[in-house]
Amino acid sequence: MDDPLARYFSLVEAEWPQTNIANLRFSLETLFEGVTLGGSRVLDVGAGDGRQSFYAASAGAVRVVALEPEAAGSSGGVRAKFESIANRLGDESVEVRSDTFQDYEPGGERFDVILLNAAVNHLDEEACTSLHRDSGARDTYRQLFAKLADMSADGSKLVVADCARRNLFAQLPVRNPLAPTIEWEKHQQPRLWCELLTEAGFADPHLRWTSLNTLRTPGRVLTGNRVAAWFLRSTFRLTMTRRAAGTFSAGG
Numbered sequence: 684m685d686d687p688l689a690r691y692f693s694l695v696e697a698e699w700p701q702t703n704i705a706n707l708r709f710s711l712e713t714l715f716e717g718v719t720l721g722g723s724r725v726l727d728v729g730a731g732d733g734r735q736s737f738y739a740a741s742a743g744a745v746r747v748v749a750l751e752p753e754a755a756g757s758s759g760g761v762r763a764k765f766e767s768i769a770n771r772l773g774d775e776s777v778e779v780r781s782d783t784f785q786d787y788e789p790g791g792e793r794f795d796v797i798l799l800n801a802a803v804n805h806l807d808e809e810a811c812t813s814l815h816r817d818s819g820a821r822d823t824y825r826q827l828f829a830k831l832a833d834m835s836a837d838g839s840k841l842v843v844a845d846c847a848r849r850n851l852f853a854q855l856p857v858r859n860p861l862a863p864t865i866e867w868e869k870h871q872q873p874r875l876w877c878e879l880l881t882e883a884g885f886a887d888p889h890l891r892w893t894s895l896n897t898l899r900t901p902g903r904v905l906t907g908n909r910v911a912a913w914f915l916r917s918t919f920r921l922t923m924t925r926r927a928a929g930t931f932s933a934g935g
């Protein structure tokens with residue numbers, strides 16, 4: 684089998700037998716929609732077991748750095764899983780590192796695509812919880828996003844996907860059956876992320892409320908909006924573009 688994407692999906696099928704491949708394919712294609720992976724250098728922050736990292740490499744990325752410290756929000760053993768898949772794929776373009784984003788030293792390397800999939804809130808959960816009302820927490824995220832901007836090539840794409848804070852079930856004494864483990868208070872609205880990322884030097888925001896993968900394209904039309912998201916899982920994808928050096932001054 685020499686199609687790298689076909690190889691990736693057949694490996695996923697073997698490694699994660701409970702995964703519905705068609706749903707995964709749809710979710711990955713929508714996650715990276717409008718993002719050029721071919722020939723790119725990708726940073727996957729909070730990479731988990733590497734589903735997105737290996738997809739990016741199989742879709743043509745020339746280098747993928749995956750940060751997975753098994754910290755907040757992690758399911759145990761994800762890095763071991765990551766490494767076992769790396770061995771099976773034999774793809775040397777993917778490097779997994781145990782550094783947190785805070786500790787990672789890129790050594791001057793710049794990336795064309797930076798992904799934070801279900802990870803932005805975990806970078807500093809305490810700060811994230813009070814980000815909408817606490818200037819100290821904002822400063823913490825300002826520093827994190829300044830670092831993110833420093834390692835982004837001019838014109839690079841940033842993809843931030845997460846749950847928003849507001850959801851019907853955040854106000855009810857019952858768990859959301861579609862997202863029973865979500866701690867809504869540890870999330871923030873995409874508008875707030877966008878505001879802080881704009882300050883850091885990212886521009887051209889595109890926000891999409893994510894629909895249920897099982898409903899595919901019709902689901903995007905029917906449920907890919909803020910109101911439906913509030914009733915469902917409140918998941919969003921925000922993409923932004925790194926402004927070129929010289930077109931940006933702090934605060935503007």
Ligand SMILES: C[S@@+](CC[C@H](N)C(=O)[O-])C[C@H]1O[C@@H](n2cnc3c(N)ncnc32)[C@H](O)[C@@H]1O
Binds near residue numbers: 728752801807
């Ligand atoms: C909910 S998981 C998401 C994993 C993966 N991106 C996915 O979508 O399946 C969040 C991940 O962020 C990682 N993480 C937490 N704090 C981090 C930090 N400071 N720097 C980098 N990664 C971090 C955790 O180890 C965890 O695997």
